[in-house]
Amino acid sequence: MAVFGLIDGNSFYASCESAFAPSLRGRALVVLSNNDGCVIARSAEAKERGVAMGEPWHLVRERRDAADLDWRSSNYSLYGDMSRRMYDILVSRVPRVEPYSIDEMFLDLRDVAADLPAFCRALREEVRRVAKIPTCIGIGPSKTIAKLANKLAKDRLELGGVCDLRDPLEREAVYPDLPVSMVWGIGGRTAETLHRMGVRSIADLVAMDSRKVRDTMTVVGARVQAELRGVSCLPISMMAPPRKGITVSRAFSRPVSEWGELRETLAAYATRAAEKLRQAGLQATGMTVFLHTPPFGKGEWYSNRNSARIEATSDTLALIGEALRLLRPIWRPGLSYAKTGVMLLDLVDEASQPANLFPTREPARSKRIMGALDAINARFGRDTIRPLAAGIERPWKARAMRLSPRYTTRIDEILVAASYRPISPAGRTRP
Structure with missing residues (x-):
C-alpha cells in the first residue's frame, strides 16, 4: 500500500533568514520581492500582524504597528542552497524524495518505519537541527491527502x-469541517463552481457522483476525488518534468531610457538564462524578447515583444547576440522603460540533439569556453566572470537594500566566529 509524506518548510524564506540571524527569531519578519517591492514571505509573527502576501512594502511600512517589523530583501542564492541542504538530509533517511517546490518535498514512506508519526517527528527534528529549518509533515495514502494533512499539521498546533491521515475513519472525521478550496488542485474558480452545486466541504466532494465530478472538473477533478478517497493516482517521480522554457526578467531600480543601458540589461538577463540552460543540460531553439514602460507612469504606455527561431544553443555569447538582434526593432527611443526580459523556448536535450551540418559557431570550442566560464563562477561566485556586454557597474540593477549575506554559497560572506580568550580566576586574560 502506498504511503506518502509531504514535508514543508514553515515560512521558508523567513526561516532561512533567521537560521543565520538568531536576533530575528520570534520577531515579525517579511521578505520582499525583487526591487524590494512586495511582501513574498512572512514569519508567523508577521502573519499575526495581518501582513498579506503580495502587499506593497511602501504601504506596509506606513502602518502604526510596523515600527518594529523587520524586513529583508529576497536572497534566492541562500534559499536555494538551504533547500538543497534540506533535501540532502531527507534522502539520507527516506528511500525516495521528490522535490515539489523550493520548500516542499514528497516522501515515499512505505516500509520506512513501524511507527511513522514517531519517525516523522524525528525527521523534523533532524532537519531543524542540521538545516535550521522548522517544518511540518503530512502523511496519507495519496499525495493529495498528504498535502492536506500537511496543512492541518501547520494549522493545528x-x-x-x-498529521497522519492514513486511517479512513480519521478522514471521515475531518473532511466535513474542511472547505473544498483547501484541496490541492482546486482553485478559486473551481471552488466557486462547486459551491453553486452545493459542494462546500471535502466530504461533499468525496460523496459526489464520480461521473458528475468528471463532467464538471474533467479527468483532473476525477483524479482529485479518487486521491481524496485514498486511491493513489500520482506516484513519486524521481525525474523532474522537462522544462519547456526559461524566463529571466526584472524590473529596473529606476527607469531606463538609453539604448546602451537597455542593451546591457538584456545581455545580463540572457547571460543568466544561458547559465540555467547549461545547468539543466538543455539548448534553446526559440527566443522571445519583451519590454514595457511603467504601467502606472505619467508618460506613454508602450509594450512590445519579438520572437524568432534560433539555432539550438546554450552558448552565452550566441544567446546575447540573438537577444539584442530581437530587441533592436522593438526599442523606441525617447521612452523610459521599466522592465525587459528574455524567454528561451522550445528547449531540447543537449545530449540527444543531432549535430548541425552547417553550424554558425564551432560547437567544441563553445563547449570548452562555457565549461571554463561555469567552473570559475561556480568556484568563486556568480558573475565573477561575465561578458562585457552584461555590464560592469549596472546602475539599473534591482534594489536590494537589506540583502543578507549568502552564508552558504560565498566564501567571502560566510559567518566568522569571534575569537575567544578565556578569563583566568585571578582576572587576567590567559595567553
Whole structure:
C-alpha cells in the first residue's frame, strides 16, 4: 500500500533568514520581492500582524504597528542552497524524495518505519537541527491527502507538526469541517463552481457522483476525488518534468531610457538564462524578447515583444547576440522603460540533439569556453566572470537594500566566529 509524506518548510524564506540571524527569531519578519517591492514571505509573527502576501512594502511600512517589523530583501542564492541542504538530509533517511517546490518535498514512506508519526517527528527534528529549518509533515495514502494533512499539521498546533491521515475513519472525521478550496488542485474558480452545486466541504466532494465530478472538473477533478478517497493516482517521480522554457526578467531600480543601458540589461538577463540552460543540460531553439514602460507612469504606455527561431544553443555569447538582434526593432527611443526580459523556448536535450551540418559557431570550442566560464563562477561566485556586454557597474540593477549575506554559497560572506580568550580566576586574560 502506498504511503506518502509531504514535508514543508514553515515560512521558508523567513526561516532561512533567521537560521543565520538568531536576533530575528520570534520577531515579525517579511521578505520582499525583487526591487524590494512586495511582501513574498512572512514569519508567523508577521502573519499575526495581518501582513498579506503580495502587499506593497511602501504601504506596509506606513502602518502604526510596523515600527518594529523587520524586513529583508529576497536572497534566492541562500534559499536555494538551504533547500538543497534540506533535501540532502531527507534522502539520507527516506528511500525516495521528490522535490515539489523550493520548500516542499514528497516522501515515499512505505516500509520506512513501524511507527511513522514517531519517525516523522524525528525527521523534523533532524532537519531543524542540521538545516535550521522548522517544518511540518503530512502523511496519507495519496499525495493529495498528504498535502492536506500537511496543512492541518501547520494549522493545528496540538498535532506537534505531524498529521497522519492514513486511517479512513480519521478522514471521515475531518473532511466535513474542511472547505473544498483547501484541496490541492482546486482553485478559486473551481471552488466557486462547486459551491453553486452545493459542494462546500471535502466530504461533499468525496460523496459526489464520480461521473458528475468528471463532467464538471474533467479527468483532473476525477483524479482529485479518487486521491481524496485514498486511491493513489500520482506516484513519486524521481525525474523532474522537462522544462519547456526559461524566463529571466526584472524590473529596473529606476527607469531606463538609453539604448546602451537597455542593451546591457538584456545581455545580463540572457547571460543568466544561458547559465540555467547549461545547468539543466538543455539548448534553446526559440527566443522571445519583451519590454514595457511603467504601467502606472505619467508618460506613454508602450509594450512590445519579438520572437524568432534560433539555432539550438546554450552558448552565452550566441544567446546575447540573438537577444539584442530581437530587441533592436522593438526599442523606441525617447521612452523610459521599466522592465525587459528574455524567454528561451522550445528547449531540447543537449545530449540527444543531432549535430548541425552547417553550424554558425564551432560547437567544441563553445563547449570548452562555457565549461571554463561555469567552473570559475561556480568556484568563486556568480558573475565573477561575465561578458562585457552584461555590464560592469549596472546602475539599473534591482534594489536590494537589506540583502543578507549568502552564508552558504560565498566564501567571502560566510559567518566568522569571534575569537575567544578565556578569563583566568585571578582576572587576567590567559595567553
